Amino acid sequence: MKTIKSTILLALIFCLAFNMSQAQKMYQIHQDNVKPSMFMHYEKIAKEFNEACKMHNPQTSWVTANTNDMKYMYISPLENMADLDKRPFADMAKAMGDKWAKMFEEFDKCYDSHRTYVIYLVEDLSYMPEGITMTQEGENYRDWFYIYFTPQNAAKVREGMKAVKDLYTTKKSKVYYRIYRNGFGTSEDYYLVAASSKDEIDSATKSKANKDVLGPERWDTFRKVMDYATRVEEYSGEMRPDLSYSPKK
Template sequence: MKTIKILLSFLLFFLLCPNLSAQQAFWVHEDPVYPAKAADYEAYCSTLAVNSKKYDIKKANWFTISTDDLRYFHISPIQKMADLDQSRFSVLQDKMGEQEFNQLFENFDNCYDNHFDYIIHLDDDLSYMPEGIDPSGSGSAFVKLEFFYATPQNFEKLLDLAKSFKELYANKKSKEYYRVFRSGFGSQGQFIIVAISAKNASEYEKIRIENKELLGTDRDKIYDELLKTISKVETLNGYMREDLSYEPQ
C-alpha cells in the first residue's frame, strides 16, 4: 500500500507538471555517509556494481558521484513512471542468494543515519553544451556541483536568470560547458543544479578563471541579480566514480 501511494504521488506530480515530464528525468539516491564508514561503504557499492555486471542485471543502471563531504549520489535515468515500480535487483537477489544479498544491504544501513530519494530533470533549454548534452559528463573525472535554491516566489526569476547566463555564454562562445538540472518530486526545496565537468580540479579552476575574464562585467550584472534572488547556494567538489557505477551491456 505504501508503494502504491508513493507511485500515485509521483504520477500526480508529473500530470500537474507536463513541462517537466518532457525533460529527461533522473532518480537520485543520495547517501550522506559517516566518515569512519566511507571505505566500507565504497566497498559495498563496488560489490553491488561488480555483481550487477557479473549477472548482467538489465533493469539496473546508474552513475555515481562522490563529494568531498562524503555524500554519494547514485543517479539512474528513468523514461516513464513505471520504471519506479520495477524491482531493479530482484534478479540479482536470486543470482547472489537471498542471504548474501540481504546482508549486503544491511551493511549499507550501518554507514549512515538517513538517506534520500528524489527526482531531478535535465533542462536542455538552460544547459550550455554546444557540442551536445551529456547528462553524466562521461570522460571527465571531476565535476563541480552548484545548487542554487530559491523560494517558490522567486523560482521563475531564477530560471530567467539561468536563461540569461546561457545567452551570455553562447554570445561570448564560452568554453565552460555545463548542464542544468531542475529539482523534482521528493527534493528538499526548489533548486537548480549547475554541473560543470573537467578532467580534474586544476583544469576546472583554469577554465573558471578564463571564463570569468571572458564574460567580464556582463557576468557580474547577472550574478548580482542571482544573489538577490536565491535563498541559499551550495557548492560541492564531485568525482565521477566509474568504479561504483553500473550500466548494463
C-alpha cells in the first residue's frame, strides 16, 4: 500500500486541467486488486495490519470498502494535494523493522496490481436531503456505478447528472446517493455514483420502489446522461469497519 508522490507542478497542472474548487472534499484511494485465490490470505494480513496500526497509532485515517470482484479500497480524506507527500507510516515502519517488510511481502503475494488515486465529492450533484455523509449507521452495503465519458462530453454529462438530481428532488425519492468525480491518478473521466443500503435485499427493494416513485419520465431524464456516456460499470460490495482505522487522540 504505497503512497504516490506528487510535485507542486503536477498538482498545479491537475487543478487547472479539472478546474476543481478548493472547497471540494478530496479523498485518496489506495486500491488493491486481490486475486481470488489469495482472498483469505489477504483478509488475514489486512486484519494484522489493522491491529498493528492500532498498536503504533500512525497519524492518518481511512475507511475501507471491498467490491464483489475483490477490489479493496482504503479511502483517506485529503486537505490538499500536498498531503500526498506525507509519510504517516514512517515511524511505524521504523519501529516494526523486519516485521513491517515481511507484512508487505505477504500483501504483495495477494495481487498483481494496485494503485493510488484521488477522487472529489461533488456535493451539488449528490442527493442526500438529510446531509451528505460517506457512511450511514446500519447501511454498509454499497452499489457503485461508474459512468465514463470523453472530455468533449463532460459538460453534457454534468447537465444530465443535474437533471437526475432534480428529478429525485422533485419526486422526493428515498434512494439517496453521493457523486464523486475522478481526479489525480486516474486515466479516464468518470462520475462515481455511490448508494448505501442495509444489504442486497434492501438495495433491490429500494430500487424497485424508486421506479414507481420516479415514474416513466425517469427514462428521458436518464438518457440525458446515458446518451453521452461511453460505458457504465456497476459493482456492489460493502464498507468494512473492521478494516478501517482512525488514530487514538
